[in-house]
Amino acid sequence: MALRVALNQVLRRSKPQSIALRAFASTADVPKPAPVMDVPQRILMGPGPSNSHPRALAAMAMPMLGHMHPPFLKIMDEISDYLRYLFQTDSKYTCAISGSGHMAMEAAIANVLEPGEKILVGDNGIWGARVCDLADRYGLEVVALKKPAGETYSLAELEAAVKEHKPQGLFLCQGESSAGTMQQIEGVGAITKANDCFLIVDTVCTLGGVPFKADAWDVDVVYSGGQKALSAPPGASPFMMNERAMQKLQSRKTKVATYNCDLKLIGDYWGWYGGRSYHHTGPISNFYSLREALAITCEEGLEPLWARHQAMFELLWKGLGEIGLEPYVKDPKSRLPCVNTITVPEGVDGPALSAFAMQKYNLEIAGGLGPTVGKVWRIGVMGYNAHPMNVNLVVTAFKEGLEAQGYKK
Ligand code: GLV
Numbered sequence: 001m002a003l004r005v006a007l008n009q010v011l012r013r014s015k016p017q018s019i020a021l022r023a024f025a026s027t028a029d030v031p032k033p034a035p036v037m038d039v040p041q042r043i044l045m046g047p048g049p050s051n052s053h054p055r056a057l058a059a060m061a062m063p064m065l066g067h068m069h070p071p072f073l074k075i076m077d078e079i080s081d082y083l084r085y086l087f088q089t090d091s092k093y094t095c096a097i098s099g100s101g102h103m104a105m106e107a108a109i110a111n112v113l114e115p116g117e118k119i120l121v122g123d124n125g126i127w128g129a130r131v132c133d134l135a136d137r138y139g140l141e142v143v144a145l146k147k148p149a150g151e152t153y154s155l156a157e158l159e160a161a162v163k164e165h166k167p168q169g170l171f172l173c174q175g176e177s178s179a180g181t182m183q184q185i186e187g188v189g190a191i192t193k194a195n196d197c198f199l200i201v202d203t204v205c206t207l208g209g210v211p212f213k214a215d216a217w218d219v220d221v222v223y224s225g226g227q228k229a230l231s232a233p234p235g236a237s238p239f240m241m242n243e244r245a246m247q248k249l250q251s252r253k254t255k256v257a258t259y260n261c262d263l264k265l266i267g268d269y270w271g272w273y274g275g276r277s278y279h280h281t282g283p284i285s286n287f288y289s290l291r292e293a294l295a296i297t298c299e300e301g302l303e304p305l306w307a308r309h310q311a312m313f314e315l316l317w318k319g320l321g322e323i324g325l326e327p328y329v330k331d332p333k334s335r336l337p338c339v340n341t342i343t344v345p346e347g348v349d350g351p352a353l354s355a356f357a358m359q360k361y362n363l364e365i366a367g368g369l370g371p372t373v374g375k376v377w378r379i380g381v382m383g384y385n386a387h388p389m390n391v392n393l394v395v396t397a398f399k400e401g402l403e404a405q406g407y408k409k
Pocket of ligand 1 (some may be wrong): 047048177178369
């Protein structure tokens with residue numbers, strides 16, 4: 001008996017092929033895929049994901065916990081606390097949405113507004129266009145406030161549009177990473193609040209990189225991503241809604257049309273209403289990792305973080321300017337420090353330069369997206385990567401890549 005128990009223990013720890021008692025001839029019609037995963041070491045200086053902080057990556061190897069186990073619920077509470085600091089809010093309603101920044105975008109659109117209500121969308125790049133599509137799918141009346149990529153909205157333009165269209169919601173993207181623009185958010189909340197409208201803001205590439213103050217700026221709903229200025233891997237996305245937005249959610253006449261993004265149910269998993277109910281299995285390892293990344297981010301502190309991003313943005317443009325490269329965004333006040341768009345000069349092959357940087361330095365220099373495809377390169381200066389070593393390498397790669405193409409300024 002004892003021998004059988006011991007043998008079973010050994011067998012359980014052995015590789016399956018070493019314990020096969022009978023050999024089977026392969027009858028598989030589809031051959032086995034390659035067993036080895038190839039993960040090269042890369043410096044990710046595109047629009048994201050950026051390189052994760054090593055401590056955030058290491059946190060993913062912590063032991064698995066149950067998704068309702070008290071030590072895991074405590075980690076969720078800690079994420080909520082860190083997010084209150086990062087979003088600068090007193091709201092009870094902070095959490096990480098299980099999924100990408102897109103999932104958080106969907107949660108932001110699907111919960112507060114109801115079918116038939118109107119949303120005005122700042123549409124000056126790919127994210128505004130995506131929100132128009134999402135809002136339409138949830139039965140909202142969509143008014144796209146269109147502007148060419150590379151331009152942003154003034155407070156006067158936003159006020160006039162809100163007064164004209166009388167929407168129940170206004171969506172703005174603080175950092176439009178397809179165009180490299182930074183939208184002013186401060187001052188918009190006063191306009192929306194005075195006009196019975198909810199302000200919904202995307203900070204996927206900006207949270208931690210540039211100033212953001214949810215309560216002081218009267219932002220009702222805001223979401224972000226882990227994989228940009230917060231230095232976590234993608235998969236768990238910061239989210240916040242204020243009391244005003246919560247009241248609207250609770251007074252809905254219709255059911256939220258998505259189960260997965262229903263914030264009444266997700267909030268119950270995050271303890272927003274006192275109890276704790278199972279909605280879905282949170283991505284446990286991703287939450288460990290986000291919690292660790294948030295701890296590192298908060299340890300540095302908001303002002304030093306913003307200052308570091310600004311300093312690296314200036315260092316980047318000093319270097320790029322010296323080799324004759326120009327920003328795609330004309331108005332200096334609208335340039336986004338976190339994701340920079342660089343005009344590809346006449347006669348230069350943009351993809352060839354990106355390929356050069358990857359081949360020589362394992363360095364990612366991204367191309368354009370949506371309206372900027374073929375027109376720009378995009379350089380992310382975010383979180384762990386916002387460091388002189390990386391920024392100087394980017395400038396060197398541009399210099400050598402342009403020289404290789406015979407470009408002269
Ligand atoms: C993704 O966030 C991108 O800007 O490409």
